[in-house]
Amino acid sequence: MNKTKKIIFEAAIKAFSQKGYHKSTMDEIAETAGVAKGTLYYHFKSKEDIFRFIIDEGLKMVEDEIVDRTKHLDNPIEKLRMVCKVQLDLVIKYIEFFKTILSQMWGDEERQSQLREILNRYFRLIEGYLKEAADAGLIDGNDIKVKAFNFFGVMASTVVYSLIHKDMDTNDMIEETIEFMMRGIGKR
Known part of the structure; x- marks a missing residue:
């Protein structure tokens, strides 16, 4: 850029x-x-064009950071833990970006449809990490697609939490959220 x-x-x-x-x-x-x-x-060309650009570029930034921070890891569980950490670190660092995403998730306008399509790319990335862990027998392999969406859902609720609790210890919150996610995906 x-x-x-x-x-x-x-x-x-x-x-x-x-x-x-x-x-x-x-x-x-x-x-x-x-x-x-x-x-x-x-x-x-337009405000719509700017919106599409920021969503696409912002989510590419998240995806690139996840890939970069997991490429050296061999253990699928450690990769999933890193995915959680990267997501949460970026949510805190770029809270305004995530507020923008969340504010435009619902509706039938083209902008909202495009946002959901871009998010699907992110969900497929997360599915890959989950499938790798399931194939290794490290997590429950049922409902991988739902679990990928739940990763985003936890991130979204963390945005809300961080807006309400501005005095929180972010490292503690990140660690607690990671543990919550690991239990939720059926870590064995």
Whole structure:
């Protein structure tokens, strides 16, 4: 991502997470990014285009981080633990991005459908890690697809928890959540 797109990415996330998608304007995004409106339109045709970009790029960032932090691990359970840790670390670090995702999950507009399609890519990645652990006999192999969605669900509820409990010890919360997930997937 080039420097200008990164600035727009961060400004759009800020606008969408604070005001919501519908109340955010191209003018506000340009102003927050510190770029001319023409520069914004040079890179993106519309607010929808910006939204699609931030969701796609943001989830690629999560996926890349998961792959990078698990590639050196051999044990499927350790990989799953790392997936949990990476998810939660990133949720805390990029809370505004995850607030944006959660705020746009429901509805029938094209934007929401595209978001769900992008999330499906993430779910398939998680399914791969779960299947590897199930094939090794380390977790219950039933309902792998549901378990992959539950990984996201736990992450989503952690966003809500972190918004309510701003004084929490994040390391303790991450460790407790990882243990909860391991029990939930039927770790043997």
